[in-house]
Amino acid sequence: MxxxxxxxxxxxxxxxxxxxxxxxxxxxxxxxxxxxxxxxxxxxxxxxxxxxxxxxxxxxxxxxxxxxxxxxxxxxxxEQLDLAQEGQEVARTVADTCGETVHVAVLDGPDVLYIAKVDSTHAVRMVSAAGRSLPAHCTAVGKMLLASLPGAELDARIPPEGELAAMTPNSITDPGRLRTELAAVRAAGTALETMESNADVSCVAAPVRDRTGRVVAALSVSVPMIRWSDARRAELEELAVKGAGELSGRLGFRGTR
Incomplete structure (x- = not known):
């Protein structure tokens, strides 16, 4: 040089x-x-x-x-930014730090679409794939993204009446309860999923913002329940926030929201 x-x-x-x-x-x-x-x-x-x-x-x-x-x-x-590519690079950094599975996802109607994924280095790990979709209300990334929507847009994606689909016995199926949880997500700035999309896995997620401050994606860390604890949750939550902040910075966001 x-x-x-x-x-x-x-x-x-x-x-x-x-x-x-x-x-x-x-x-x-x-x-x-x-x-x-x-x-x-x-x-x-x-x-x-x-x-x-x-x-x-x-x-x-x-x-x-x-x-x-x-x-x-x-x-x-x-113009040259590629959210999936940038997300994959940041997910790799986060996964290298914690050894767990890391996803980056965006909203696709009432679902989340995983656009980047790095696998855990552990033998026991979450099985998933980039390109897969899941009901947003059953995932930490989905809750984070739904919590960022204006009320009318949330209602269009997740109707306030009727029963939501369940993936496990822990999935939230009541729209009213979901909205209560989304309010808590907005207040906390992070989202939690406890065995709601996979009976053996819990996740934490944080928001990814573009240069205007709009939430455009979410980054999550997924952990099998055999490695889950309150202390581990706090540690990974901090790491997810840091990783999401790094990806937001790559997208041009400057701020602390």
């Missing part, structure tokens, strides 16, 4: 400062935060402005905001 070019590094340091605060900066702000000479900062700002990476803020003399060129680059990056 060749050496880093100091001027280019400093230019990127300046651009990354715009990700914080209200998205505007002045030359004195940059001098103070990066501890760079004033002359250097002014030269870099002039260059970035000439290439439309930053523009002056109207009515706020001496302050800059990101320009259209950064939007164009970000849009091109977003």
């Amino acid at each position: 060749g050496r880093l070019v100091p001027a280019v590094t400093r230019a990127f340091d300046i651009l990354e400062l715009f990700l914080d605060g209200d998205g505007t900066l002045s030359a004195p702000d940059i001098v103070r935060r990066l501890q760079l000479p004033r002359t250097t900062v002014h030269e870099l700002l002039t260059t970035l402005a000439a290439r439309s990476y930053i523009v002056p803020v109207e009515g706020r003399q001496g302050r800059y905001r990101l320009g259209v060129r950064t939007y164009q680059l970000g849009s091109r990056y977003a």
